[in-house]
Amino acid sequence: MINVENLSLQFGKRILFDEVNLKFTRGNCYGVIGANGAGKSTFLKILSGEIDATRGGIGIEPGNRMAVLKQNHFEYENEEVLNTVIMGHKELYSIMVEKNAIYMNPDATEEDGLRAADLENKFGEMGGWEAESNAAELLSNLVSKRIYTIAWSKT
Template sequence: MISAVSVTMRYGEKTLFENVSVKFRAGNRYGLIGANGSGKSTFMKILSGQLEASSGEVALDTGCTMGFLRQDHNTFDHETVMNTVYQGNETLWKLHLEREHLYTAAELTPEEEERIGLIEEEFGEAGGYTMETDAAKMLDGLGLPEEQREDAMETLSAGLKLRVLLARVLFGKPDVLLLDEPTNHLDMTSRDWLENFLQQYTGTVIVISHDRFFLNAVPTHIADLDYQEIRMFNGNYDDSMTTNAMLMEKRSRENATKEKTHR
């Protein structure tokens, strides 16, 4: 679980949100919505630790891993597509490199000889034997042409690069997955694939989107950033709109009654 505790964010005179306390629970999928410029991306950056809030805290359960789509799209320019995706799972990537070294080194130290006996089990448990097919499946789903899997990232178009970076985050299977408008650069087929992938995701997902179809298909909850606060609704986008409309109607009825009794 990840939570924000009394988080306030200001840029100069402008307050984006104030004293926001909200919990994102394990296994739920949250659609983070709000008007353009309301502060959704800023809030997500604060959750991920990329940005510090003016005040307040973010708490991530101990032992929980978090993954987010990186803003810096050129970090992996000299890596191949496949290696970029693999590195999304740090543990697996380290084991993979160690294993390569153990099997290709001309000479091994006695400690390394001993590691050979142990590494296969660790590698297998971390998903090492299916890493290639797993990564390929994701890249396929996200529409990266098969013949480009071994190409260097720098040779890819901006759109394809983003798809690989998305595959990289998903490959890490973090307990908390943060995605800021992931469907923007996807075509219909890839968007459907992502919807399906996220519907089956067992971790916590927080996703910013302006796409109503996506917001109806993926979230179990809607977090609405509006008037400097976040309101949480159960259900998908349409459910949240219905609940919101009912709340507004109830409020206006209550106000009308108040006015009557005051007369």
């Protein structure tokens, strides 16, 4: 669950959010709609921790992690869908890429081999081996659950 508590954000004199309280509950799928400049992107930046609210904030259920993919229609065009989801977990994904590069390198040194073993351990500890099935589950939940929309207009 993600809790939005008394969230307020102001850019200079412009108030975008004033004491917003919202709960995002597990198993649901949410869409954010609103007029251009209403604050959708800013709201998502606060949710993802990219920017701080003026007051209030976001609480995430312990043991959960926020993963974010950029809003860019073409950025992930050449990636497999499951990989794209895993990319949302930047640290895990970079470990995956680095160890795979070592395995693919026919000139890998003994030192590279040790590095790969180290990465393999980290990968396991971070739940890397379950990442693909978790990503698949996340995607199938997206299509099978109720969709809620959060809408607001410019003030």
